[in-house]
Amino acid sequence: MARYTGPKSKIARKFGEAIFGDDKSFEKKNYPPGQHGQNRRRGKKSEYAVQLMEKQKAKYTYGILERQFRNLFSSANRSKGVTGEVLLQLCESRLDNVVYRMGISTSRRGARQLVSHRHITVNGELVDIPSYSLKAGDVVGVREKSKSLQTIQDSLAASNHVYEWITWNSEKKEGTFVSIPERIQIPENIKEQLIVELYSK
Missing domain, CATH: 1.10.1050.10 (Ribosomal protein S4/S9, N-terminal domain)
Structure with a gap:
């Protein structure tokens, strides 16, 4: 990789x-x-x-x-x-970027590592390809066995960003890639x- x-x-x-x-x-x-x-x-x-x-x-x-x-x-x-x-x-539709945007990791580099180490699921299936391109409606979540990881818990606790094209369920530790963001919504x-x-x- x-x-x-x-x-x-x-x-x-x-x-x-x-x-x-x-x-x-x-x-x-x-x-x-x-x-x-x-x-x-x-x-x-x-x-x-x-x-x-x-x-x-x-x-x-x-x-x-x-x-x-x-x-x-x-x-x-x-x-x-x-x-x-x-x-x-x-670029924003990449799985590693969406994991970062959801607050599961504090950096894109960390998000890439979580994906490649098989901690992340898409629509209930394990995906370990950071460049995987998400479609509107895809559900991204933390694998059941990985929900107790301290690094993920710390990152979610520190996350305070809200993006209009992403929803997040803190109880299930999963979020939905609602839609592809418009340019005006991308903060970079x-x-x-x-x-x-x-x-x-």
């Missing part, structure tokens, strides 16, 4: 956003990494550099590597609708049009 395993704070500092969630290191050093991070005068970025940065930000945010991300873009490009919006909707700070322009070159 290919995934990014490198430093997180350094990447967050590169983009100037805590894209991996709460990060004390980023809060202390919210300037670019490197020896001259604070003082370096950075010239105006080229159009290509801006587009590339936006694509990298999206990939790191959702924990997707290049080949998978390119495949998602190809699917979005073939679909009806605005390509950039469809791309983000496909990603300029998807720049990604479309980059891949369209």
Whole structure:
């Protein structure tokens, strides 16, 4: 299972956003990494550099590597609708992302691990593929044997986000992926049009 395993704070500092969630290191050093991070005068970025940065930000945010991300873009490009919006909707429909959104894990990286370690069910069936694409109406839950896991309990207790396209039943520890979110409902700070322009070159 290919995934990014490198430093997180350094990447967050590169983009100037805590894209991996709460990060004390980023809060202390919210300037670019490197020896001259604070003082370096950075010239105006080229159009290509801006587009590339936006694509990298999206990939790191959702924990997707290049080949998978390119495949998602190809699917979005073939679909009806605005390509950039469809791309983000496909990212949001991934099982690991929905597990994170439901509060079962505090990070997408943790959510990916829960899925791959067979703690998560979809419509009552075990699914261990983090990139599994959910459809509207799918029910995502914690496997019966895993409901007592401390890490899941702690995460659910700390979760306070509410998303219009997801419902959650705390007693059953399961939620419903009600619908594919509209762009305005997706909270990520990603300029998807720049990604479309980059891949369209």
